[in-house]
Amino acid sequence: HRYIQPGSFAVDIRNKPHNDISRLIHIPFQDPWVTVEKAQWEDLSVNPSATYRSSHDGHVYYHSSGLSSSGYALCLECGRMEPMPDNKDISPYKVLENHTRLRGGKGDIERESEKFCGGNERDFSIKGPIKLGHSTRTDIFELVLFNHDGTVLNNRTIARTLSVLLRNELSEKLGINNSEIGCTIKPIRFKGSEAQAIVLYDSAAGGAGFSIKASEYIVELLQLAKKKATSCHCDKACHRCSVDYSTQHALELLDRHVIGSFLDGNFFQRLSLPDEYKYFDKDNRLELLPISLAVDHHCSHDKHSDLNFYLYKEDLDDLSQWPLINTLYDRVKDQSITIVLPYDISDLSIEHRITLSWFAHHPSITIKKIDSSKQPNGKKIAEVIDGDSVRGWCFSDSDPQYLITGINHSTEPFTLFELEMLDSNEKIGVISVSTELNGTVKEFGALFWTKMFKESSVLLNKMQTNKVKSIEYCDRYLAAPLPVSICLNVIIALLTYYPNSTAKIRTGSLKYSSDLPQSIMDNWNCDAARKEDIEECIQLSRTKIEFLTESKYHLPHARSLNLTFDDDSIVKIWLDQGFCY
Structure with missing residues (x-):
């Protein structure tokens, strides 16, 4: 009316x-x-x-x-x-x-x-x-x-x-x-x-x-x-x-x-709850908050409580979809966190092990494993340990949309997980970055490769012995001008030394949005606008870079930079979420 x-x-x-x-x-x-x-x-x-x-x-x-x-x-x-x-x-x-x-x-x-x-x-x-x-x-x-x-x-x-x-x-x-x-x-x-x-x-x-x-x-x-x-x-x-x-x-x-x-x-x-949904010793009920808010709510009462986060193999495929990833980043600043692997770790792929290595090298994160046969019927996802009380959360096996919470008297016994990266016939190195790459976007490419060559003698010797024939960078989430600019500067910095080399950038398609970007950190609103801007940058750089988009579900989760040399050998560089994020 x-x-x-x-x-x-x-x-x-x-x-x-x-x-x-x-x-x-x-x-x-x-x-x-x-x-x-x-x-x-x-x-x-x-x-x-x-x-x-x-x-x-x-x-x-x-x-x-x-x-x-x-x-x-x-x-x-x-x-x-x-x-x-x-x-x-x-x-x-x-x-x-x-x-x-x-x-x-x-x-x-x-x-x-x-x-x-x-x-x-x-x-x-x-x-x-x-x-x-x-x-x-x-x-x-x-x-x-x-x-x-x-x-x-x-x-x-x-x-x-x-x-x-x-x-x-x-x-x-x-x-x-x-x-x-x-x-x-x-x-x-x-x-x-x-x-x-x-x-x-x-x-x-x-x-x-x-x-x-x-x-x-x-x-x-x-x-x-x-x-x-x-x-x-x-x-x-x-x-x-x-x-x-x-x-x-x-x-x-x-x-x-x-x-x-x-x-x-x-x-x-x-x-x-019916008996088949009672996965804990007492106080079984449906959790009405999202898991991240529920954990934050219980941790806010006692900042000295211990946290256990259960990380499953399917979560390693795409950490951005793990419901506790943001909670982990926020909480690890103030308290120690244990990541529990409740599955057989013998068949972990190199991509999974690389992802785990990012956590393993954090001073406030400990990785432990547990016998999967000792898991309750539900899929446990988190625990907050406060003295003798263990508040836990798990998803129902029969109805995964139901998040159950309750209290246990103790946790399951854990063993320390030692990460073995690769077989003996392969070589790998871990490079940690602190503030060495701080600077302008134009300087980032040169700073990046300087850090790489300084820390990895294996890569430096390979670069001195052979020439780079092609470069391929794969990243699901190149969606905003700033991360794209950082990525292009890294690739262009290397192509400058190998003018006859080619490069390929693969990233996920964008969902159309009616909201137009207001800053360099805002996502493009559609694939066409992104492709037009990037193609213009590539043309101005006078390098041979091909920009490709496809469904992000067809791309690997890990941010990887592959260098193919003239002897057909390949060097794979895995980058964590800090790169282009």
């Missing part, structure tokens, strides 16, 4: 103040419209019991539709607004017929022309029906509950009473006033069925992070809500359990008695 957001309010300046409460007119209260956009529903259990969604960018629309909920008639000439009657035959022009100007001066009106508003004579000045409204963005949490037969809850009394109780318990849990969190219900279509969604939202515009905290404590909040409802002794609702200033308009929907019967033992039994 159409609405207008008022900048301020005013009354007719000739109205006299009074204290006659019988003349007061109360405009009916209307619950705000609350929507959560582009948020996925998350189940609280593998059984049909409860599901929720939350967003930092929810939309709240506050509005008023007047005495009869039919809107208002508005004069754009003077600003006077009057409620529309509950009669569609009466037009806004009729409501404001012969109306006087809202603000016409403090003195008596002497002339007839000053009495009536000019909007009476101009039809375009009268608008309606129109609503008063205001919209804002804030944090929002939505909860849908299920009945014992698996159908969604569609009872407005149960939903509205629970929304108040959950709001009050969450506010007490966070140590804030309950006025800082709003609560309401709304009808939705959930998988084809009508349901009543319980909604909590932050009162502060922009959000304060309060309402979305409900997902972390939702089972506890439901238990506290039941306790509050069943321990009160009022008839239906009172100030002790569910009535306050914000809920006085919803008294007909508040009834504490329905909560005890709905949140019965069967409901909480459905919230708990």
Whole structure:
């Protein structure tokens, strides 16, 4: 519907103040419209019991539709607004017929022309029906509950009473006033069925992070809500359990008695996990946070706790998709981390071993292995060890979308993993870089090869004995101008010494984006724009470089630089994520 957001309010300046409460007119209260956009529903259990969604960018629309909920008639000439009657035959022009100007001066009106508003004579000045409204963005949490037969809850009394109780318990849990969190219900279509969604939202515009905290404590909040409802002794609702200033308009929907019967033992039994999902000694439940946030949350309570991250062989193929890679980089700055390999390591490829070598040479990372037969049924992914308590996370074997968390009394026994890089007939060296390559992009190529030749006598002798015939660099993620510039400078620096040599750059295709890059660190928005810029750079360099794109899934994960010499021997250089990143 159409609405207008008022900048301020005013009354007719000739109205006299009074204290006659019988003349007061109360405009009916209307619950705000609350929507959560582009948020996925998350189940609280593998059984049909409860599901929720939350967003930092929810939309709240506050509005008023007047005495009869039919809107208002508005004069754009003077600003006077009057409620529309509950009669569609009466037009806004009729409501404001012969109306006087809202603000016409403090003195008596002497002339007839000053009495009536000019909007009476101009039809375009009268608008309606129109609503008063205001919209804002804030944090929002939505909860849908299920009945014992698996159908969604569609009872407005149960939903509205629970929304108040959950709001009050969450506010007490966070140590804030309950006025800082709003609560309401709304009808939705959930998988084809009508349901009543319980909604909590932050009162502060922009959000304060309060309402979305409900997902972390939702089972506890439901238990506290039941306790509050069943321990009160009022008839239906009172100030002790569910009535306050914000809920006085919803008294007909508040009834504490329905909560005890709905949140019965069967409901909480459905919230708990079946035995086949209980992979830990105690406190087995679904993890409602992403694994990275869950680990950070538990580590924030004790920075001295030990961390075990389980790294599987499929994760080594593409570390960028490993859900704990960013957590590892962040946490390793302040604490030691153990990477556990829960599989047979005898058949690791050279690419896998190169990837592990990056971790093995970090002073705060230890790599250990474990007998895969001692693993629980689930796929364990992380552990936070705090004294005698071990909080763990694992994915379900039967339903990989479910992340289970729980507490063990101890960890599995680990053994130290010693990394053997290659067979005896091959040679390999490891070059660690600190600040030696710091400088401008134009200097990077020369600095890179100077460091390589200085640290690797094997490569230096090979370069002095044979000539480079071709170069091939493979990298899935050459997507922004700065890393491409670094890569080109490294290749061009070598081609300068071998003008008859050729080079090839292979990288992954880009997904089209409507967002245009704003800096040299921003990705190109499409393959065509990237190819055009790179081809122009290659042309200006006057070197023989071929730039190729293909699906990143057809490319190896490792960043590799292959040098083919005139005797057909090949030197492979594996580069870690710091190169071109």
